[in-house]
Amino acid sequence: MYCNKCGKEIPENVKFCPNCGNKIKGKTEDLLEVKEKEEEKEDEKEIEEVKEKEEQKDDEKEKEISKPGLNNSKKKTIGIFIVLLMIIVGLAGYVGFDLFSNKNNPKNEKVNTVSKKSIDKKDKKEGEDKDNQDENNADQYKEDEENTLKETPENEDSNATSSIIEGETAITEDNPNKFTCGYVFPESDSRYLNEEDLMYETSQKLALGRNEIYARHGYVFKTEPYKTYFEHKDWYAQDPSFKGGDSSLNEFEKYNIKLFLKYEND
Incomplete structure (x- = not known):
């Protein structure tokens, strides 16, 4: 048996080396010591494995974070x-x-108020102008009422049998069949005619337009060319009871007859 420290031979069953004084361990103690060392080695090995795994995980996370595609995409989204x-x-x-x-x-409220007032004033003025025009037309009619329409509807004079121009074609006693349908002034019974409607027309056509108003009511014409001209109109129907009085005429017709006479005499 030898001392495990100094290596010198010693007697068996001694507890201390007589040379160096080292405590001598038995076989059982040697085995325990060996086992403890092995366990320590295994523990250290496990600890190292755990550390390696953790390091691997950290490396993987760092790689994922450092990937340019994912990092740029997140930055763009944000x-x-x-x-x-x-x-x-x-x-x-x-x-x-x-x-x-x-x-x-x-200021906005003020601008809106001013705009509204301006519009109201404009509408009011237009309404007043229209009313004044209607009043003037009525006054003109009343002033001339006693001096007009006393003549016969045909207005017989030296020009009664002369040619009456309609467009580019003349109608006389020899060719009364021209223009057998339609009106010379279609709206003479439904609105007030104005100067622009009559100022460029011939006196013969104006006389025809004036007598056309009476013809609408069936006046029986006795002179030419009115007698033949209106007898060839499809819309003309004689009414012997109508003698040309104003009571059968509407306001438009009365006013327009006076206007025709005015331009016929100019």
Whole structure:
């Protein structure tokens, strides 16, 4: 048996080396010590494996974070979201400010009030002008009522049998069949005629237009060319009871007859 420290031979069953004083362990103690060392080695090995695994995991995470595609995509998404958010906030602020300014700005209310008053004045003036025109037409009719329409509807004079121009074709006693349908002045019974309607027409055509008003009521003409001319009109129907009095005429017809006479005599 030898000392495990100094290596010298010692007697068996001694507890201390007589040379160095080292405590001598038995076989059982040697086995326990060996076992403890092995366990320590295994523990250290496990600890190292755990550390290696953790290091591997950390390396993998760092690789994922450092990937350019994923990192740039996240940055782009965050950037777009921030820009949209700023736009929405800006628009909301602008609309809110505009509404608030219009609501509390007395100038806008004043402008709107002035515009409304201007429109009302314009409409009122147009209505008054129209009323004045109607009154003038009525007054003109009343002033001339006693001096007009006393002549016979045909207005017989030296020109009664002369040619009556309709467009480019003359109608006389020899060719009364021209223009057998339609009116010379279609609206003479439904509106007030004006100077522009008559100022460029011949006196013969004006006389025909005046007598056309009477013909609508069935007046029986006795002189030419009116007698033959109106007998060939499809719409003309004789009514012997109508003698040409104003009681059967409407206001438009009365006014227009006077206007025809005015331009016939010019």
